[in-house]
Every structure is written in C-alpha cells, then in structure tokens.
Amino acid sequence: MxxxxxxxxxxxxxxxxxxxxxxxxxxxxxxxxxxxxxxxxxxxxxxxxxxxxxxxxxxxxxxxxxxxxxxxxxxxxxxxxxxxxxxxxxxxxKAEAFLLHDIWGHHWQLMLTQFESDYALLTTCGEGLRAGETAYTDDGPLACRELFEWVTDAVKLDEAKARQFFHGEVRQRLGLLFTHLIGEMVADVAEFKFVWDCPQSADQLLSSSLFKAEPTKLDLSLADVDFLFLRVLQPLLEVHVSVLEEGELETELLADWAELGYPVDSLELRTSLKQAIVHLYQVFLQEYNRTYLPTMMGEMGLFTQMVSNLLYLQNAINSLYTDVTAQTDSGLPFQDLLIVFIGCYCSSDSFAEFWAIDDVLAGYFLPCWYHLQAVTTA
Known part of the structure; x- marks a missing residue:
C-alpha cells in the first residue's frame, strides 16, 4: 500500500x-x-x-x-x-532513516486513527482569513463576518468578539499542530521498535536525532514545533490591506452586505472597512503577544506550557515503552497497543487531549492493560 x-x-x-x-x-x-x-x-x-x-x-x-x-x-x-x-x-x-519511520510509523495511522481529517484541515492553514472562517469558542461557533458591524455607512470592529474569535481560532490551529506532533512522535516510537527488537543491528538504522537510544525524539519534536508554530498562526498575524485593491476578506464582506441591500459603493465605507480590518489584526497581535508568543522567557505562556507538556509526555512514553511490563511474554503486544492507544485517543480533539494524555496513560491505559492481561491469561 x-x-x-x-x-x-x-x-x-x-x-x-x-x-x-x-x-x-x-x-x-x-x-x-x-x-x-x-x-x-x-x-x-x-x-x-x-x-x-x-x-x-x-x-x-x-x-x-x-x-x-x-x-x-x-x-x-x-x-x-x-x-x-x-x-x-x-x-x-538516507533510505534507512526514512523507510522504517514512514512504513512502520505512519501508514497504520491512516487506518486506525482520525488523523486524516486533521491533516486535511491543516492543508488550509496557510490560506488568508475568510469571512466564513469559524472559530469554536466557549460561547459557541463565531464566524469572522460577525466581528464587523455596519454603523451608518461605516464599519466598526467588535473588539470583544475579535478577541474571542482569535483565541478560538488559535486553539483550533494549534490542535492541528498537536495532531502532527503526536503523529510524528508515535511514528518515532514505532521506528524505535527496530532498535528494541534488534539491538545488535541498531547502528544500521540511521537517525538525525540525538536520542536514538530513546523511543521518542525530543529534538525532532521541538524542531517541528519551531517550524510550524508560527506558520499555522501566520494568517492571523499578517495583514494585507491595499488602497488600490480589495482583499478576499473585504470582497466577501462587501458581497454579504450588498446581498442585504446595504449601499457598498461609497469610498468612505470601503476605507472604513480597511481600517476595521487593520484594527482586527492589531487586536490579534495584542492577544498573540499576551498569550502565545513563542518564547521561554518571562511569564509562562502557552508556548512554554506546550514544550513542558511535550517533555512530560515523552518521558512517560519512554518509561512505559521500555518498562519491564513490555518484556513480559504474555502474548499481547504491549508496545504496539501503547502507540495505537495514544494515536486513537489524541485523534478526536488534539488540543484538549494533548494536555491530558500523560495522565490518561496512567489512569486509563495501564489499568486497561492489566485487566486485558488478566483476562487473556485466566
């Protein structure tokens, strides 16, 4: 296949x-x-x-x-x-550095997880903001077009809604990033099975990671975070407004209002809309600097929490994968079940589940494993 x-x-x-x-x-x-x-x-x-x-x-x-x-x-x-x-x-x-990772590591994810739908959405993360873009907030779905108000031939931005939209949209986009992080991480673990099963041939498996002797590869995961974090948020942080032409967001909003019968041809209105869009991105940038700035300095923001949680999770997986439990000859593939469990658990709402998976491994996976082991050996 x-x-x-x-x-x-x-x-x-x-x-x-x-x-x-x-x-x-x-x-x-x-x-x-x-x-x-x-x-x-x-x-x-x-x-x-x-x-x-x-x-x-x-x-x-x-x-x-x-x-x-x-x-x-x-x-x-x-x-x-x-x-x-x-x-x-x-x-x-470099075939040995890719083939096991891709064949053992990724292909089962297509059939046994819901990663495919997240990757399909991740494909769109480089596109500019659209009027129909919908963020899922604590108060329900909120479309980008709802952030703008028509007030007597002028356009005003609802700042409260803009902040709400931004945080909801960022969570969705970071959830897609987390899917990729989890997918690559369990692929690394699946690749490590060769080292675990054939230690005498481990030197034949090429790796660009410094953690070749560990199931997870923290350095490769951090490289993925560094590469993708800003890229998935970029359309929310880069404003493209020109006095000479209309962007896609402007065109769609004007079309919405024209359909409602509003006069949309005045230069004053169109200039007001451009100002409102610039204001929107100013609000976005303020919230980004306050909460999502990718730095390990200063107050603990979401980026720091994400890196810390990634470290906790990888330590937990490394410990479990190489635990004595994995060496017991019970006829059950403990290590394979571990990565399938992680992939399945994290493929429905990756943003929420990324923060909890290390605790879930202890609270659910291990008890279920011991129960399964008891049933099959009884």
Whole structure:
C-alpha cells in the first residue's frame, strides 16, 4: 500500500557523476528543479498523509488511473487519492532513516486513527482569513463576518468578539499542530521498535536525532514545533490591506452586505472597512503577544506550557515503552497497543487531549492493560 522510489541523489543532482554528465544541460536543470522541490515545504503536503510525498494529481496519467479504477470497480478519484497518499521518494543514502519511520510509523495511522481529517484541515492553514472562517469558542461557533458591524455607512470592529474569535481560532490551529506532533512522535516510537527488537543491528538504522537510544525524539519534536508554530498562526498575524485593491476578506464582506441591500459603493465605507480590518489584526497581535508568543522567557505562556507538556509526555512514553511490563511474554503486544492507544485517543480533539494524555496513560491505559492481561491469561 506504499511505494517508495529510492533515488541516489545529493545536493540537487545525481550522485553517479557518469550518469549525471550524460544528461543534457536542460535535462540536468529539470532534474535539479524536481529534486529541489522535494525539500520545499507547503501546506499541500499534509493533503498527502501519511506519506507526504511528491505525487500530485495533475502529474498522474488519468487515462491509466481510469483503466485501473474500472478493473477494480472503484471510482477513478479513489485510485488517484490512494496514489497521491502512497508514493514517496527518498535519497538512497538516507533510505534507512526514512523507510522504517514512514512504513512502520505512519501508514497504520491512516487506518486506525482520525488523523486524516486533521491533516486535511491543516492543508488550509496557510490560506488568508475568510469571512466564513469559524472559530469554536466557549460561547459557541463565531464566524469572522460577525466581528464587523455596519454603523451608518461605516464599519466598526467588535473588539470583544475579535478577541474571542482569535483565541478560538488559535486553539483550533494549534490542535492541528498537536495532531502532527503526536503523529510524528508515535511514528518515532514505532521506528524505535527496530532498535528494541534488534539491538545488535541498531547502528544500521540511521537517525538525525540525538536520542536514538530513546523511543521518542525530543529534538525532532521541538524542531517541528519551531517550524510550524508560527506558520499555522501566520494568517492571523499578517495583514494585507491595499488602497488600490480589495482583499478576499473585504470582497466577501462587501458581497454579504450588498446581498442585504446595504449601499457598498461609497469610498468612505470601503476605507472604513480597511481600517476595521487593520484594527482586527492589531487586536490579534495584542492577544498573540499576551498569550502565545513563542518564547521561554518571562511569564509562562502557552508556548512554554506546550514544550513542558511535550517533555512530560515523552518521558512517560519512554518509561512505559521500555518498562519491564513490555518484556513480559504474555502474548499481547504491549508496545504496539501503547502507540495505537495514544494515536486513537489524541485523534478526536488534539488540543484538549494533548494536555491530558500523560495522565490518561496512567489512569486509563495501564489499568486497561492489566485487566486485558488478566483476562487473556485466566
């Protein structure tokens, strides 16, 4: 169900110089551009969970996909979706660093967790703010269009609602980030099973982590946090307002009001709307600086709490995975059940469950494990 192509390349070119030099200059340019594209990040990669590979629908032979779909009596779209999720490319020299992680670590998540829906939403996190964007707050859903009020041919921002919307939207976006953190973490643990089962061959498993002898990899998790934290929040913090043209948010709000019969053609109104949108982002930035600034200095904000909780969780998993319980020959796969439990538990509301999973392992997983063990050995 997964297809990996190992290509012997490094620094944007084939390592076999004889083969590389046989290529025409324009062919070398094409190969270099393709290889460089493999390391470029975009949110669209998350649509291709669990491989996050380079296979795009437009690059597929759709006639061949249709023929294959007909032979297995499935819609062509199913075949295309399966392929873009299944095909990966790795450099041959680093194959051992990727293949176990991707094959053992990620593919089961597609079938046994609800991560797929979160990754689909994560795909949209780089898009600009829309009028219909809805944050789920303590008082219920709140759409972005509800933050703006029409007051006698002018637009006013409801600051209280704006703050409420911001915190709700940030929690949703960070919940998607937590899904990715948990998904990568349990994939690391699944990869570690090779080291656990075959310690004599552990040196053959390449790793970029400093924690190769531990199930979880704190340094890789922190790198993911550092890379994605601001990226998922960026559309809430970057304002793009021009006096020469209207942005998507402006266009949608004006269309809403025009449909209600409000006069939306006056320059004064449109300028007022731009000011209200700038004001919105000022409120967002104030709340971001107050609560979500990604720093370990000063008061303990959410970022510090997130890193601390990640450390607690990884310590708990490391202890459980290597505990004597895991070495008992009961016929039950303790370590496999552990990572499946974590993946399933954290795949319905990752923002809420991320903070509690270490306590849940102690309060629910272990008692259930001992009960299961007692039942199966009775």
């Amino acid at each position: 997964q297809i990996f192509f190992c290509i012997d390349y490094q620094d944007g070119q084939l390592r076999d110089l004889t083969l590389w030099n046989q290529l025409m200059p324009e062919e070398q340019v094409q190969v270099r551009e393709f290889l460089d594209s493999l390391k470029q990040f975009n949110f669209g990669l998350f649509q291709r969970f669990p491989v996050f590979g380079p296979c795009l629908p437009q690059r597929l032979d759709h006639a061949w996909c249709a023929q294959l779909a007909e032979s297995i009596d499935r819609p062509t779209t199913d075949v295309i979706q399966s392929l873009i999720r299944a095909v990966g490319i790795v450099p041959t020299s």
